[in-house]
Amino acid sequence: MKTITAQKESMTIATNAPKISVVVPAYNPGPHIEKLISSLLRQSLPAEEFEVIVVDDGSTDETPARLDELAAEHPHFHVVHIENSGWPSRPRNIGIERARGEYVFFADDDDWFGDEALERLYACATEHDSEIVVGKMVGHGRGVPRELFRKNRFGVTLADAPLVDSMTCHKLFRRSFLLAHELRFPEGRRRLEDHVFVIRAFLLASRVCVLSDYACYHHIRRQDAGNVTAVRMEPAGYYTNLREALDIVDRYTEPGALRDRLHRRWLRNEMISRLSGKPMLEAPEDWVAEVAREVRDIITKRFAPGVAAGLPPRQRAVAFLAERGRLSDLRTLAEWETGVRASATLDRRDLAGHVLSVTVSGHLLSGDRPVTFVEADGRDLLALPVPEIDPDRVDSTVEVGRAKMDLLAWRKETKEEIFLPVETRTERVGVPDGPPGAFQLVHRSTATIDFGTFNSGRTQGQWVLKARIHNCGWTMDVKLPKPVRIPADGTAPVVPAAPKPVSLRQRIRSRLRSLISR
Incomplete structure (x- = not known):
């Protein structure tokens, strides 16, 4: 039986150490842990080349028995049972001490991995001799640092990449790096333990990589608010x-x-x-x-x-x-x-074989009014509905010049999104019924997607185009109409058939049936 109890002493490094140790703190996840388990069992990295260390933090549901069963069936799964500590930090620290891998990845018990995640993360780490690799994250009901994953980034630091946008610990860390700097999570019931650990790691690391061309980690916010930190903070x-x-x-x-x-x-x-x-x-x-x-x-x-x-x-x-x-x-x-939103129009859409070309125009609205700027004294000022704000605080001259609209492809089945190469321009358009010097920003972007080579050929599914407007502190998305469906990797896109129109008589009958059924 590989199930063990926590001890103070560290495990001696074995000569046949695995490439990666996946450390998972678990507390009463119930069936939600099954997605993680399934994703680990599907990894393209051979089972003998990685280990999974699940630290059960005193679960009171069926989790301990499920983990023991898992450890008995799969030699690379290990379970540590501890008394409840009430927070993920102590289980993660125990995982670091127990780990034998060259690298350590911290995962949560209700998230899951892409099938090739561990293999790709390890290859990136070793090829670029990195202490940390940040794999692309996909958010399910929660935010992820989308701008960080615009492109692959190899050998970067906090000084030259937006790494600080990623403060969760769901990353690959070289274990010798963690041990050399005594990097551990602060224990006890507290907030932002990830931030304390990760920002120190980033500041100490000499080489960090960001792997953005594969969806490595799926990060979820459960609808039942089961995540340990889901309650309102004090x-x-x-x-x-x-x-x-x-x-x-x-x-x-x-x-x-x-x-x-x-x-x-x-x-x-x-x-x-x-x-x-x-x-x-x-x-x-x-x-x-x-x-x-x-x-x-x-x-x-x-x-x-x-x-x-x-x-x-x-x-x-x-x-x-x-x-x-x-x-x-x-x-x-x-x-x-709360009324600020992105509005976009699909001006042109051409599909020829595998290639889709689009032109999109978009702008920001607040309610039914455009987000407005006012040119005054040689500066562009953001118009806000509150009085007596220092003009320096709403000076948007620099930001107006940087405002833009990205186009992205979003896969419905997996929720992953990919930035598209775009040609974009931004125009100042007057607001006739606004104050003197008032204008709005209108963005126009063009993109071409070859679904024969897009996303390294991983294209099966339904793809929705999204416009993302970056403007003076807002980053707003809007989905565009007419998605395309790819029946299988490498095949040409298919435009889903439009729904059949429903006649007035059919709508009346449907409504009557609904009323009668009540």
Whole structure:
């Protein structure tokens, strides 16, 4: 029996060490763990070349018996049973100590891998001699760092790639690197334990790779909120933990542009986002007020002026209002922002054999009105529905020049998305009923997809085109009509047949049947 109990001493490295150790903390996942198990059993990397270490954190459901059964059937699966620690950190740390692999990958018990993920991650790591490999993530009900996965990136650092956008631990780490720097997860019931571990690893690593041409890891938010961190956070403790991540950045960097850019990640993702749009409006008012107090304290006491100054104008405005405690204006801005959306039109669509060509135009709306800028004193200012904002905070001159629209292909079956090479331009179009100097930005992009070579030939499924508009702090998606279906890898696209029109008589009959059945 390979099931073992936790001990303090580390496992001696074996001469036949596997290439990868997959470490999985598990707590009452029930049937949700089956997708992970199935994906590990399907890996293209031979079973003798990797091991799976599942650390059962005192589960009270059927998980312990299921894991013991799995370990008995498959020699490369190992199970460690421990008393409940209440958080993933201790199981992950035990996994590091037990691991024998050259590399370690941390997975969650309800996520899953692409079939070739481990083989591709290991090949990338060894070819480029990297301490860390970030494999492309696909989000299912949760966000992933999409811009990071725009392209493959080999031998990069925090200084020259947007690695800081990826703060979860679902990555491949060289085990000797973890041991040499005593990299461990902070234990106990706390938040942002991933951030503390990952930001220190990024700062210590000399070579990091981003593998973006294959969907390696599927990251899920369960509908039953079963993830251990799914409950609403307690602001004081949360931002105390966030300050620990900032402390690590300060320890390894000097004051200046790099430190500001790294700090900006937490301002943008963990502070501004909670005081904006639906997240703010849907939260209890007392909770929002507590978050605003914590954010104001960090902005005024921890961040250099360049941190907020480097944000896009929409986010600079939120930071400005938060810094001054203007909760009412933050709420007004959040209400307006919930109406901001991308609108796009498919202007041209040609399908010839394997090749699809499209031209798309798009812009941002708030409700039924365009997101508007006003040219004043040689600057382009973002028009927002709150008074008395420092014009420097809404100065969009630089961002207007950078605004663009990407086109992406999204596969319905797997939720993976791929950036398409585009030719794009942006035009300033006047807003006739707006204030003097008012204009909106209209984007036009063209792309051609050869489904004979697209995605390295992995094309089977239904592909939907999406337009993604990047504009002054917003990144908004809109799906385009007329998806294509690829019956099998390498075959030509098929345009799904349009649904048959339903006559008025059929609609009336259907409605009557529905009423009668009630």
